[in-house]
Amino acid sequence: MTKRRVCIFFVWLTAIIIFYAAAYLAVRINGQHLTLEMEFSEAYNAGDYEIRFTEPYVECISKETDSKILRLELHSLAPGKTIVEAESPDGEVQLDVLYVHRDGVIAVNEYLGWSTCGSAFLYAGAASVLLTLILLIQFYRRSKRACLYQYKNAGMLGLILFLSVSLLMELMIVGRRMGFGDSLNSLVTMGESFSGLMLPVAFIMSVFITISNLVLMKHEGVTWRNMLGALLGAAFCLSTFLPGIIEHILEQSNFSELHRESGGLRYIMKYITDALLSCIAYLECILIGVIVLSLKAARHIPAFDKDYILILGCQVGHDGKPTKLLQSRIDKAVEFAKMQEEKTGKKLIFVPSGGKGGDEVISEAECMKNYLCGIGIPESRILIENKSASTEQNIRFSYALTAQQNPDAKIAFSTTNYHVFRAGALAFRQGHKMEGIGAKTKTYFWLNAFVREFIAVLYESKRQHITLLAYIVTAIALIDVMLYHAAQI
DSSP: OOHHHHHHHHHHHHHHHHHHHHHHHHHHHHTTEEEEEEEOSSOOOGGGOEEEESSTTEEEEEEEEETTEEEEEEEEOSSEEEEEEEEOTTSOEEEEEEEEOTTSOEEESSTTOBOTTTTHHHHHHHHHHHHHHHHHHHHHHHHHHHOSOOHHHHHHHHHHHHHHHHHHHHHHHTTSOOOHHHHHHHHHTHHHHHHHHHHHHHHHHHHHHHHHHHHHHHHHOOOSGGGHHHHHHHHHHHHHHHHHHHHHHHHHTTOGGGGSTTOHHHHHHHHHHHHHHHHHHHHHHHHHHHHHHHHHHHHOOOOSOOSEEEEEOOOBOTTSSBOHHHHHHHHHHHHHHHHHHHHHOOOOEEEEEOOOOTTOSSOHHHHHHHHHHHTTOOGGGBOOBOOOOSHHHHHHHHHHHHHHHOTTOOEEEEEEGGGHHHHHHHHHHTTOOOEEEEEOOOHHHHHHHHHHHHHHHHHHTHHHHHHHHHHHHHHHHHHHHHHHHHHHO
């Protein structure tokens, strides 16, 4: 992490501490007084109500009525828990539980329940989310300018969407009677809110991808790889309902503690729900980020200043000729080469890349070379790389070949549209800034192939994702433990 980023991190952290410190001061200054409203079935004069406290930790300064509403002005005397009872002349009794903190703040019904100016914590949370969102947008724009093909760009883009939705939800409840506990709970349930909001989208996409997979299996056979899209969509939808299903099963069992509002099992269930749905929201955000950047990368046209164009190989036909998928990549490279020559007069050298698989009669690079020669590309403009067995090797081995001829060469690459972003990201991770161009493929194939690309993106940066998810579930655990402890007081 650079010094600049460390500085920004500490400024961000300091700002958030200031937001919450200001909220605490607002509650600390005003929270020793509380206006409590109680609703009765009949209207009486304020003096007709009898007010009682089980413990002398709070006193009633004044009382007034507004139709059937009795308003009590309360002031804290000493820390502790007490119950305030208000009895009308006809014997109707209303009561509330009050907690007086050591600093004199009065909370209603829960130790971290609502208090005077308690919504200041929600404002602090909203301000923290807004500040994080602003900084994240700046980081994303700067990172995208440096190189579009970065896995972290997908993560930042997804997080921007998540924080934007969360901020809107926070603003929708601003102004309600809140306490510190409500503010903490709003943080840990952000994932649940986001997953619930995305559920209709996930369901529609799941149906659409399932139809696409059925068409794919009709053309290319029934395999688990051809069902990945439908499986992923179903997993997102079912996982959103999973916590509710577990809770329903437990409620039907003999675990009576689940029915206790402050019981340990209920808070364990709450943690499972919060953690699971936050993880789902995280994956949905990464998926959305990858979708957006993949579409952007697929439509991108590289600058017309390239020296080489790398053609990423794929399966060769049984007759040694390019499959339609491979041919589309070659044709796209030729199309770009013609566009550059027309614009600048600069000719490209083609670098077909790909080794020979166990079920292939010829190497992918040789197959592509034969096709290029067959359409009139001179052999002098073709530099083959026939040792690679993966996209990562395609890029590494091909770059080594071009560097021997021109160490400062500018390189583009041609692949299928769904593969451009990940191929560019693999090149960036090797230290090469290559621009990609995407060849079209059939929609029913593109959707499932894209899901496979998304899974590959997750796998190739699994350590970062596992680390971030560990931070998320740990933070949720700490907050839920704090809420559970407060519920026991």
